[in-house]
Amino acid sequence: MFQVTRRSAMKIAALAAAASSMGQAAFAAEPSILPSWVDGDAKARIIDFVSATTTEGGPDFVEPADRVAVFDNDGTLWGEQPMYVQLAFALDRVKQLAPQHSEWQTTEPFKSVLAGDMAGVAASGERGLIELVAATHAGMSTEEFERIVSDWMESARHPASGKPYTAHIFKPMVELIDYLKSNQFEVFIVSGGGVEFMRPWTERVYGIPPQNVVGSSIKTRYELRDGVPAIMRLPEIDFIDDGLGKPVGINKFIGRRPIAAFGNSDGDFEMLEWTTAGPGRRFGLIVHHDDAEREKAYDRDSHFGRLARGLDEAPARGWTVVSIKDDWKLVYPE
Template sequence: MFEISRRSALKIVAFTAASSSVRHALAEGTETLPSWAEGDAKARILEFVAATTTKGSPDFVEPAARIAVFDNDGTLWGEQPMYVQLAFALDRVRQLAPQHPEWQTTEPFKSVLSGDMAGVAASGERGLLELVAATHAGMSAEEFERIVSDWIEGSRHPTSGKSYTAQIFQPMVELIDYLKANQFAVFIVSGGGVEFMRPWTERVYGIPPENVVGSSIKTKYELRDGHPAITRLPEIDFIDDGPGKPVGIHKFIGRRPIAAFGNSDGDFEMLEWTTSGPGRTFGLIVHHDDAQRENAYDRDSHFGRLTRGLDEASARGWTVVSIKNDWKVVYPE
């Protein structure tokens, strides 16, 4: 195996008191990717990084072209029992309901207010888009950022009771830091709303807002009470999921990645496009198979369904990470 520079080792987890989020910083002399078990998955990561960053290697890639993209839901943090942004939208419906008496008899709002999650799910993509349009629009971008920041700070996971940002995956945060230490530019490319993620991704993952690509609603520039503002409109602009992910990468990043990390069939095209590029590439799928420490789901899940990725990963040379076997810990301690 290639020798890895000591600069890329990871130091102890540092807690951010103001936000309960966790970041990993770099230090000399500590283990590389310490939350990863020794095995094939970790070895493949280390070999890929060494091969693409070692001058003289036939697979060497100049730093400017070292682009790595990560899905968010189910890849960097938990997505069960539902996507975090969906939980946010449901809370917003309940909060805004007194201003909208018509919601008591209109789906999918009626199901949300009655606690009928099966009814919400039955509304399908159309219903979810209606929820997003109704709860994410009609305000300035700055107002929405404050609403999201306050919600992320105060909301708790329905099962664990912990903050959502405490349920990030420690091994993946270590991987982000390891790639950055080796001069990779790291981006989030998620089906989640771009303006839902940007207020907190730098604090939680060390990924700045300009490196976040996601779904979006339309906006417009206007004067509000004499002050310039970007106003959010109740119309979908771009869906960054499935085949939309390579489109979003091309549109907003402008370079084809050499490494892609996902967990569901919604990430398939992103991995496919990345690993079909020239030179040495790397694709990785996080497989949720640990019912004790996290959740076990794949083919039959409503959130994060993984079927095609499991079936084709081996033939495509993608690395499938078993949470149960490849991660020593799941969440920050």
């Protein structure tokens, strides 16, 4: 029978202490999870959800094929104030194309755009915005539109900061995307913005490839241009991926019900509602813009990114409300 002497016991204890020290050192050397997030309730909820759904044998385990997460873009992954970035693109396009359209000088909403009257543009409502998109995003091939968007994204600057719009992505949310992907989640953007406006740059900025972007779209048509096949963009709206349209778009273009959804406005309400109403462990998160110093504080009364119903109903529905002011150490990449 093996007997443990005092000498051997001390040696075992020393080896155990050394192993523990090495383990602690290795753990300390690992990069922390979501480093731009404050160690609070919101971060803990995210980590708990990911851990629960990725731990094999656990009651909430989800197979990798079903780990689908969807993110809104405007106001969730990057800034949407003082206006949606795609609207800024459309306004610039109106000014660029105006010499070819003398009728725009007397026709709304183009007249207000050319006069710099944003109140007049806003007064035109959804109909006016659809007219702007139809007039400025159509009449060209998909390849030509991609080039126009890419060039604009390189040259355009945010009116307040003077920086490229891509400098206004939210670092904590990009970390969250990376964290989910590292745990075998497939991540999609599901946005009210134009799908072909986003696809040229989402992979470079967020690491989300074009095929994982769902958005609003205009109609297209296949045709030959001088014998060369092309997909032409038509001045007609095909699909609006906002509000009630988001669950429809997810079902139509992704084909799997997400287990996690991330948004910031009432335009994302139905997406979060549909996602979290499914069976098994689910997760819904709303980014609340309450940091007037580092970003902009807005919710119920905002023309862009209005948040009222989601803010009121989130607690009862178990959705996590993230305070930019209290839950994020950083807002933008340094």
